[in-house]
Amino acid sequence: MEEEGITSLLSYQVNFKMDYSLEKMTDDYSRLVLLKKRSVLLHAKRDLLLSRGITKERRLHRLVEQKPKTQNETARESKDRYALGGKRMSLIVCDTSRDGSTHDIERVKLFCIQNGFSCDMTTQLSREKLLEDVKQFRDSLNEKVSCLTIFIMAHGTLGHINMRDGKLELSTIFEMFDNRHCPALRGKPKLFVIQACRGVGKCAKYPDSDGSEVSAPPHHLWPVESDFLFVYAVCPGKLAMCYPDTGSPLLEEMNNIFSQSTGSMGMFDLFTVVNSRLLKREERAGFKTDRLPEQLSRPPAQIGRREPTTIVGGPLHMVDSLTKKWYL
Numbered sequence: 001m002e003e004e005g006i007t008s009l010l011s012y013q014v015n016f017k018m019d020y021s022l023e024k025m026t027d028d029y030s031r032l033v034l035l036k037k038r039s040v041l042l043h044a045k046r047d048l049l050l051s052r053g054i055t056k057e058r059r060l061h062r063l064v065e066q067k068p069k070t071q072n073e074t075a076r077e078s079k080d081r082y083a084l085g086g087k088r089m090s091l092i093v094c095d096t097s098r099d100g101s102t103h104d105i106e107r108v109k110l111f112c113i114q115n116g117f118s119c120d121m122t123t124q125l126s127r128e129k130l131l132e133d134v135k136q137f138r139d140s141l142n143e144k145v146s147c148l149t150i151f152i153m154a155h156g157t158l159g160h161i162n163m164r165d166g167k168l169e170l171s172t173i174f175e176m177f178d179n180r181h182c183p184a185l186r187g188k189p190k191l192f193v194i195q196a197c198r199g200v201g202k203c204a205k206y207p208d209s210d211g212s213e214v215s216a217p218p219h220h221l222w223p224v225e226s227d228f229l230f231v232y233a234v235c236p237g238k239l240a241m242c243y244p245d246t247g248s249p250l251l252e253e254m255n256n257i258f259s260q261s262t263g264s265m266g267m268f269d270l271f272t273v274v275n276s277r278l279l280k281r282e283e284r285a286g287f288k289t290d291r292l293p294e295q296l297s298r299p300p301a302q303i304g305r306r307e308p309t310t311i312v313g314g315p316l317h318m319v320d321s322l323t324k325k326w327y328l
Contacts, residue, residue, distance in 0.1 A: 079324075080325055081324050081325040081326070081327055082147065082188065082227075082324045082325070083146060084146045084147055084327075084328070085146060086143075086144045086145055086146030087144050087145045087146060088115065088116050088117040088118065088145075088146060088147050088148075089117065089118055089120075089141060089145050089147075089148050089149075090112050090117040090120070090148070090149040090151070091119075091121070091148075091149075091150045091151070092105060092108055092109075092119065092121040092150075092151045092153075093121075093122055093134070093150065093151065093152045093154070093173075094121065094122075094123055094151070094152075094153045094154070095123070095125060095153065095154040095155060095162075097125070098153065098154065098155065098242065098290065099242055099244035099288050100242045100243050100244050100248065101247070102247075103243075103245075103246055103247030103248075103252075104153050104195065104242070104248050104251050105153075107247065107251045107254070107255040108151045108153075108251060110255060110259070111149075111254065111255060111258055112149075114258065114259060115258070115328045116328075117149060120137055122134065125163055125164040126163055126164050126165050127165055127166060127168045128165075130163065130168065131168070131172070131173075134176060135176065138176050138177060138181070138182055141184045145184055145185065145188065146188060147188055147189045147190070147326070148188070148189070148190045148191070149190075149191040149192075149193070150173075150177070150190070150191070150192050151192075151195070152173070152192065152193070152194045152195065152196065153195040153248070153290075154195075154196050154290070155197065155290050156194075156197050156198065156240075157197065157198065157199055158198045158199035158237070159171070161196055170194065174192065174225075174228075174230075177190055178228075179225070179226060185227075187227060187323075188227060189227050189228075189229065189267070189324075189326045191228075191229045191231070191267065191326075192229070192230045192231065193250070193251075193254070194230070194231070194232045194233065195233045195240055195242070195250055195251065196232075196233065196290045197238070197239045197240045197289055198234055198235070198237065198238055199236060199238070225321055226321050226323060227322055227323055227324075228319070228321045228322070229267060229268060229271075229320050229321075229322055229326070230317075230319040230320075231250075231271050231316055231317075231318050232316060232317040232318075232319075233248065233250045233290070233316065234314055234315075234316070234317065235315060235316075235317040236317070237311070238313065238314050239289040239290070239311055239312045239313070241283065241287045241289060241312055241313050242287065242288055242290055243284075243287050243288070244286070244288065245286075248290075249281060249313070250274070250316070253277045253281075254271075254274050256277070257270055257273050257274050257277065258270060258328075263328065264327075265327075266325045266326050266327055267322075267327070267328065268318070268320055268322065268326070271316065271318060272318075274316065275315055275316045278315065278316065279315055283313065287312075
């Protein structure tokens with residue numbers, strides 16, 4: 001009986017071990033199946049993400065972008081860029097006797113609509129009436145205005161635009177909106193886009209200014225100037241181009257670039273792209289200049305197509321005194 005008991009006990013132990021081993025194998029197999037299922041799901045998800053072009057780096061970048069900004073980060077960002085929560089004002093000063101001026105006005109108005117600027121315009125051709133209109137516009141500005149753009153499109157020479165009764169210095173218009181004469185715009189960004197010729201073959205003694213050939217140094221010309229961005233169609237000593245049927249290349253390329261902007265680039269950077277586009281253009285025949293024919297040192301017919309060393313066209317001339325980043 002004792003031997004049968006021992007045999008029976010040994011048999012139980014063996015069966016127990018077999019059952020335990022089988023149970024363990026079964027458990028491991030279940031885990032393996034579960035892992036395989038998870039692996040298949042992960043691979044499927046990975047393939048889906050890859051098929052959508054979402055890489056690991058982009059997902060991480062997206063997580064960083066979605067991460068809530070701290071109070072310090074938000075404060076720092078607000079200090080680095082202009083606050084544009086108020087009104088956006090613009091003024092168009094245009095000599096409508098220019099060839100292509102209708103197209104230029106349309107593009108400027110489109111820029112204003114797309115970027116939320118209210119739009120005023122003056123087409124006065126006499127010095128007194130033009131300055132009266134500009135002063136009236138300046139006096140209408142108040143503390144609720146967050147930024148300003150002024151477009152000046154006229155025949156001109158270096159430092160001047162031509163009026164019916166003589167020349168008007170551009171600095172006279174610029175100074176009307178500086179910190180001294182326009183307190184409502186102190187610390188707020190101001191853009192001036194000037195589509196006009198700037199002389200023939202002569203450069204200003206101080207290239208960062210737009211005064212005449214006998215102008216004073218820049219620090220005398222701009223005593224209280226800040227938060228300005230000046231964009232001239234050409235550098236000093238060059239003639240600005242325009243087409244009777246399409247308008248000015250500057251305003252054409254500006255319209256193309258700004259209409260495609262997503263708001264990720266600042267104002268100065270956008271005009272840098274405009275400048276690049278202008279230099280890559282192959283201008284067609286038939287353009288004119290924003291300098292009156294009687295002011296040319298040689299007949300317009302001799303100007304011909306634009307060449308690298310010609311007096312017509314060329315890069316923009318940008319003068320920047322912005323103190324923050326300007327995003328529209």
